[in-house]
Amino acid sequence: MLSTMNRRIGLLLFIIASVYLYLSFQLPNYPYAPVDADVIPKGLGILMLILSVALFFSRAIETEAEKAKRNIPKKELLVLLAVFAMIFLYILLFEMVGFIVMTAVFIFFCSWFLGYEKWKTNIIVSILFPLGMYIIFVFALGISLPNGILPI
Amino acid sequence: MKKTWLTAILAAGALTLAGCNSDNSSEGASGEEGGSFEPSKTIEVVAPAGAGGGWDTTAREVARIFGETGIIEENLTVINKEGGGGAIGWAYIHGQDGSAHNMFVASPPLMFVPLNGQSEHGHEDFTPLANVIADYGAFAVSADSEWDDLNDLFDQMKEDPESVTVVGTSAPGSMDHMQFVRIAKAAGVDPTKIKYVSAQDGGALTSVLNGSVDVFSTGVGETVEQVRAGNIKVLGITAEERMEGEVLSEFPTAIEQGIDESFVNWRGFFGPPNMDQAAVDYYEEKFKELSESEEFAEVRKKYGWSEMYMDGEEYEEFLDNEKQEIQALLEEIGLGN
Amino acid sequence: MDAFQGLLAGFQVALSWEGILFVLIGVVVGTLIGMMPGLGPISAIAIMIPITYGMDPAPALVMMAGVYYGAVFGGSTSSILLNAPGISGTVATAFDGYPMAQQGKAGKALAIAAIASFFGGTVSVIMLMLLAPALASVAISFGPPAYFALMLMGLTAISSLSEGSTIKAMISAVAGVMVVTIGIDPQTGTQRFTFGNVNLFDGFDFLVIALGLFALAEVCMLIMNRKNRNLSDDQKLGSLKVTKSDLKEMSGPMTRQSFVGFMLGVLPGAGATIASFISYIFEKKISKNPEEFGKGSIKGLAAPESSNNAATSGAFVPLLSLGIPGSGTTAVMLGAFLVLGVQPGPLLMSDRPEIFWGIIASMYLGNIFLLVLNLPLIPYLAKILSIPRPLLISLVIMFSLIGVYSISFNTFDLYMLLVFGALGFAMRVFSFPAPPFILAFILGGMMEQAFRQSMTISNGSLGIFVNSPLPLALIIVSLLSLTIPAFIKWRSRRLSLKR
Structure with a gap:
């Protein structure tokens, strides 16, 4: 049943659309609008249900190029996840530690x-870039960035 | 629902009481120490909205005049905390509990937004410092409209409410909507039959000019230039008495048209909760000095604002009353939370 | 005539040494701020407001105007080089600009963008000068029903924004509108899908979506391909080499789209973003080789670039002649006027002709400055792409984060940026096109509001959309643009079957 990728995505979208539709039906009623806040979301939810079913049953076969695109080695995916984790940590900490x-x-x-191995250049860039940005934002543009543990 | 309201009143009452108490004690203390509070570092003024809007302009002009006149010698910087119609900025200030170097600029949305259930914090959660200016609402129609005063408009609304659409910039239940509801109700219009649409990005004025909608509920300042050019006419304003200034003085108030109701778009400053009484006294005095300065009179004139100084205590009382009235009105039209 | 004298007075302001200096400062600051990913004209103008306190209003406003169109001018740089649109008006620029840069023609792409911007800017200033007073009535002719019809027309273009599966393009578009329904509904004050989270009350900022779906998703692709050899020959990156035939190729789109962009800019609420999308689609539809679009087409780059700059000048029509700000940016601009004690509006032209015409006259100068200053910078800007991949990836991530943070100062938006980055990557991997998503996000929200405003006004009758000529005409055009291509396809298929 879930033989093709389109089917799997179709199913996922169907679930998302159902949740969205369920939430649209929970929206409170407002007495003064002929078209209330829930009308468009309900329409969108139904449209998405139809589209997800259409995708599920579509006979379009993935082209080779499309297949190649989603052929990601496990290792690369882990690298990607690691970078996302780093970004997450950055967001979590930067207001506290400072920009x-x-x-x-x-x-x-x-x-x-x-995989950048020229560590000398790396250190120089890592120090100069944030310093430069900080000076531009804080002193030239007057946009404050968190200074955190540094005194300035 | 009712319960939260009750707690709010109680909390507000408690705050006022607490305010009175600390007032007394600090008076005793200041007898010994003298002036007691002076800012020791840069004062942060939060505009809980983006740059260029009403809050931002007020905050920046006030900060500028404080600096230029030397009324406050320490620096004041304005920072923008945009989002949630103010809620994000308020939450931020609420987190600065007790700080004497933070404040924010506020106006009626500080009541409307929590009343609409969109912010946990209302005016009773902060320390009122002083109100400085007042602005008023205006109801404008296209220049070729058949209505010449508010009564013409309201008569039509009583007869055929479906035929009149009001437009404003804010969402229903917020300022542009409620100021109209308030005046219309006083004139005898059924407040549950008022048709209101909200339009952003200049859409409101555009829709009145091209006749898509009938009435524009907005601030007085936004109408002056269009009136001078003969594009629109102002049927009435929400001020108690006529305003001063060119064009402005020609706008009839609702009261003089026999509708006994008014609405003031107050603008003032609040500090974080539990701000020290000595600091409150300090700021009250500084704002009073600002309000009376010639430099600030210039600013008021530039933007068409009126003078309205209230010290913290008076301010709090005024706000509690306002909030009660608005709450009742919101409940009547079924938008109460 | 008065207008002529006014224009003379305007040129006197613009060509005084003070005028020239402040135009120069304005465009330099504007273009530099615009080049920063995430910082667009709104921040640029807001930043400059405190600086103008106490200045003489005419030169100050000439400078502010320069900052505004300078920022739009500079905004294309990060779109082209990094696929990181800093402002909504340059999303469409990335569609063909980024592929060009990837093919090692970054310098050329930047030069084409600069020339198209200059052209759009200049043509629209001429129109602004000749037509500003007359166009004031056009600017207010659109009521909610007409806006609804206009947005509908924009949305019909979604199918032409993508290749491959129509179902997938539609899913992207519906998802885009779904995302825009999150937040407080302006018509009723109802919270939709916010889960009581105050950070969601205002909905998602455009930049969070654009930087997530485009810049971060691109970063993911770069990470996957980081071991492939760096971009082709580094020396060529900066070469401007815009040939005569290139110029000839772009002259058509530039001319047409300058007009389209200007007219859409005049409408309050439409603005540079919608103008750039419509221009892009317009050119794709009339092109003989639509398949080149999205793969580095010169026309596909020149069209949105001339259009968004023309729309920027167009936006001055309602601002200067009516005092109506048509967008968030012009609202801040209006604030800047007020701070200087100048009230823009119907009387500005007669009360303060030197300001009205001074701003318009200074735009000629400003556009020339922008071109002259930007062209020599291009080789250096293009060098950004020769930064080693791992370092470039880190820097682009940083730029995106700073860009979002500097709008809201809220880390919640940064997490959302990350979420949309992941979504954008998933969409690429599974071949769901991103442009319909972003177009639907921009148009969908306005379309819903216009629709519901109309329905409230008409007490729930759909007749409001067909009872007046303007919305009716727009709806007919959008229906035709949907049916004609389908009909042509069907007929050609039948013909080929017969043979």
Whole structure:
């Protein structure tokens, strides 16, 4: 039943559309609008249900190019996940630790992790880029960025 | 629902009481220490909206005048905390409990947004410092409209409510909507039959000019230029008495048209909860000085604002009353939360 | 005539040494801020407001205008080089600009964008000068029903924005509108799909979606391909080499789309984003080789670039002649006027002709400055792409994060950026096109609001959309644009079957 990718995605979309539709039916009623806030979401939910069914049963066969696109080696996916985790950590910590330090750490480790071996250049860029951005944003543009543990 | 309202009143009452208490004690203390509070670092003024809007402009102008006149010697910086119609900025200030170097600019949305259930924080959660200016609402129609005053409009609305559409910038239940409902109800229009649409990005004025909608509920300032150019006419404003200034003084109030109701778009400053009484006293005085300065009079004139100074205590009382009235009105039209 | 004298006075302002200096400062600052991913004209103008306190209004506003169109001008850079549109008006620029840069023609792409921007900017200033007073009535002719019809027309273009499966394109589009329904509904104040989370009350900022679906998704692709050899010959990257035949190729789209962009810019609420999309689709539809679009077509790059810059000047029509801000950006601009004690509106032209015409006259100068300043910069900008992949990836991630953070100062938006980055990557992997998503996100919200405003006004009668000529005409055009291509396809298929 879930033999093709289209079927699997179709099923997933069907579930998402159902949840969305369920939530649309929960929207409170507002007395003064002929077309209330729930009308369009309900329409969208139904449309998405129909489209997901259409995708499920569509006979379109994936082209070779499409298949190639989703052929991702496991290892690469892990690399990607690791980068996302790094970004997540960055967001989690940068208001506390501060923009300059956190950005420097991120650029250095992310670049190194992705295979950048000239560590001298890496260090220089990791320090100069956040410093430069900080100076431009905070002093030239007046947009404050978190300073965190640094005094400035 | 009712319960939260009750707690809110109680909390507000408790706050006022607490305010009174600390007031007394600090008076005693200041007898010994003298002026007691001086800002020791940069004062952060939050505009809970993006750059360029009403809150932002007020905050920046006030900060500028404080700086230029030297009324407050310490620096004031304005920061924008945009989002949730103000809720994000309020939550931020609420987190600065007790700080004497943070404040934010506020206006009626500080009541409307929590009343609409869109913010946990309302005015009673903060320390009112002072109100500085007042702005008023205006109801405008296209220049070639058949209505010449509010009573013409309201008569039509009583007769055939479906034929009149009101447009404003904010969502229903918020300022542009409720100021109209308030005046219309006082004139005898059934408040549950008012048709209101919300339009952003200049759409409201456009729709009135091209005749898609009939009435534009907005701030007085937004109408002046269009009235001068003869594009629209203002049927009535929500001020208690006529305003001063060119064009402005020609706008009739609702009261003089026999509708006994008004609405003020107040704008003032609040500090975080539990701000020290000495700091409150300090800011009250500084805002009073600002409000009375010639420089700020210029600013008011530039934007068509009126003077309306209230100290913290008076402010709180005023707001509690306002909130009660709005709450009742919202419940009547079925938008109460 | 008065207007002529006014224009003379305007040129006196613009060509005084003070005028020239401030135009120069304005466009330089604007273009630099615009080049930063995430910082667009709104932030650029907001940043400049405090600086203008106490300045003489005429030069100050000439400078602010320069910052505005300078930022739009510079906004294409990050779209082309990094697939990271900094402002909504340059999303369509990335469709063909980024592929060109990937083919090692970054310098050329930037040069084409600059020339198209210059052209669009200049043509629209001429129109602004000749027509501003007359167009004021056009700007207010659109009521909610007409806006609904206009957005509908834009949405019919979705099918032409993608290749491959129509079902998948439609799914993308529906998903885009679904995302835009999140937040407080302006017509009723109802919270939709916010789960009581205050960060969702205002819905998603456009930039979060655009940087997620485009920039971060692209970063993911770069990570996958990081071991492939770096971009082709580094020296060629910066070469401007726009040949005569290139110029000839882009002259058609530039001319047409400058007009289209200007007219759409005049309408409050439509603006540069919608203009750039419609222009892109317009050119694709009339092109003899539509299959080139999206793969680095010169026309596909020139069309949105001339259009978004023309729309920027167009937006000055309602602002200057009516005092109506048609967009968030012009609303901030209006704030800048007020701070300087100038009230834009119907009387500006007679009360302060030197300001009205001064701004318009300065735009000629500003556009020339922008071109002259930007062309020599291009080889250096293009070098960004020769940065080693791992480092470039880290920097693009950083740029996207800073860009989003500098709008809202809210880490919630950063997490959402990450979510949309993942979504964008998944969409690529499974061949769901992103452009319909973003177009539906932009148009869908406005379309829903316009539809429901109309229905409230008409007390629930659909007749409002066909009872007046303007919405009716627009609806007919959108129906035709849907049916004609289908009909042609059907007929050609039948013909080929017969043979």
